[in-house]
Amino acid sequence: MKFERKPSPLSPRFFWAMIVALVAGLAIAIYVNMKILHRSKSVQTDSTAMQQVKAVPVMRFGLPVDSFRIVSGTIRRNEFFSTILNRYGITPVQILAIRRQTDSIFNPRQIRAGDSYQLFFSPDTSLHIPLYFVYQPDPTHYVVLNLQHPEQSYSGDFPVTSKIQTVSGVIQSSLYETLDDRHASPALAQMMAEIYAWTIDFFSIQPGDWFKVVYRENFVEGRSIGPARILSAEFYHGGEKFFAFYYQDSTGKGNYYDENGKSLRKAFLKAPLKYFRITSRYSLNRFHPIQHVWKAHLGTDYAAPEGTPIxxxxxxxxxxxxxxxxxxxxxxxxxxxxxxTQYLHMSRRAVRVGQYVRQGQVIGYVGHTGLATGPHVCYRFWKNGVEVDPLKQHFPAANPVPASEKQEFSSWVEKQLAVLNQISLPGADSATVTAAASHPAPQG
Known part of the structure; x- marks a missing residue:
């Protein structure tokens, strides 16, 4: 006899355990699928973002520079704009057309040896003709010549940022070397020499002389392009301290003054060149090197390389x-x-009749045009209509700070003296430091 076993009914506990297990399994499956989906979307998003980052061009000179092959160069001595372009396959006819259509923004005659340029080519290496010529006459300015469409050429300027800097030094050998040792721009030496031209003889500087300078330094694209202007300075020389403060009056004209508002410059510079060699002085009886006769030479000849600014x-x-x-x-x-005053034998002139010029402004360039044996400038000087020797004149000082602005100037001086007083002197003995700290108050 066979007996059939009837299936026992599920107990309530077992039933609910099965339900819980099923729900938990379903939840885990949903969670895993969601994670996989999210990761897939995240990867797609990251990939899209990277593509977008890569798609952003690197811009310089107003051009996407990463889309070109670029050849950089420096203007060589006696090298011309036309020879550069001709070297890369641009014909003389094309060069002439480029010059005519870009003369409002670019004068190829003004390119100088040492200036930098860049040629932009198609990324296709089979194409050898440049598309753009980029010229930088100085660190802040650039000219972009579109060689295929010259009418689309343009010029521009890099944004310039400034920072107030200070430097000090005790001179052991020369001002130039001291600045170099202090990791400061040697250009500050020339700037100080010009500011103190009528006050300090920089050829007689002695070891132990010292200086403190507050100046504004300019930067382009994070790189220093040198000091822009000295704001204030203190120079100890020959047992005496000399101060210089740059101040702009209400008309916008800026000059350097001492702590009492007296101008540091005279009415005239000592010479029309920064660097020069006197080859012939004012004389009432000189043997002329070309005409071979004895005659008066009522000027002073300053020799300098061709193209030196006058x-x-x-x-x-x-x-x-x-x-x-x-x-x-x-x-x-x-x-x-x-x-x-008169300036002779220029290679070219930089100003026109009727133009107002400031002391130290470039008005032309050294040459040997006219009756001249070599590059120089003949400098002539009239006083009350009579030609005189400029090296023997006692020039008056330039105008002081206007009386109406004396209070504003004094406030500026006090602020600058406070800054100078905070600048320490490297390697100076205690006596020198004490002398440096005692600043005179501006007098009324």
Missing amino acids: LATGDGVVIASTYSRFNGNYLKIRHNAEYT
Whole structure:
């Protein structure tokens, strides 16, 4: 006899355990699928973001520079704009068209040896003709010549940022070497020499002399392009301290003054060049090197390399800017009712008749046009209509701070003295430091 076992009914506990297990399994499956889906979307998002980052071009000179092959170069001595382009397959006819259509923003005659340029080519290496010529005449300015469509050429400027810097030093050998040892721009030496030109003889600087300087330094794309302006300075020389403060008056004109508002500059510079060698002085009887006769030479000849900038020795109005057989390219400036100056044998002139020029402004460039044996500038000087020797004149000081602005100037000086007082002198003995800390108060 066979007996059939009837299936026993599920107990309630077992039933609910099965339900819980089923729900938990379903939840785990949903969670895993969601994680996989999220990770997939995240990967897609990251990939898209990376593609977007890669798609953002690197811009410089107004061009996506990462989309070109770029060849960088430096203007060589006696190298011309046309020779550079011709070297890369651009014909003389094309070069002439480029020059004509870009003359408002670019003068190829003004390119100088040492200036940098860049040629932009298609990324296709089979194409060898440049598309753009980029020229930088200085660290802040650039010109972009579109060689295929010259009418689309343009110029631009890099954004410039500034930072106030300080430097000090005790001189052991020279001002230049001291600044170099302090990791400061040697250009500050020339700037100080110009500021103190009528106050300190920099050829007589002695070991132990010291200086403190507050200046503004300019930066382009995070790189220093050098000091822009000295704001204040203190120079100890020959047992005496000399202060210099840059101040702009209400008309916008800026000059350097001492702590009492007296101008540090004279009405005229000592010479029309920064660097020079006197080859012939003012004389009433000189043997002329070309005409071979004894005659008066009522000027002072300053020799310098061709193209050296010539500076206006004083403020004034240009009353002549022309060419003559003997003088070559020359300028004449009337400074006031008493003084007039003239500059001869220029390679080219940089100002026009009627233009007002400031002391130290570039007015032309050294050459040997006219009756000249070599590159130099013949500097002539009139006082009350009579030519005189400029090296023997005692020039008056330039105007002081206007009386109406004396209070504002004094406040500026006090602030700058406080800054100078905070600058320590490296390697100075206690006596020197004590002397450095005692600043005179501006006098009324």
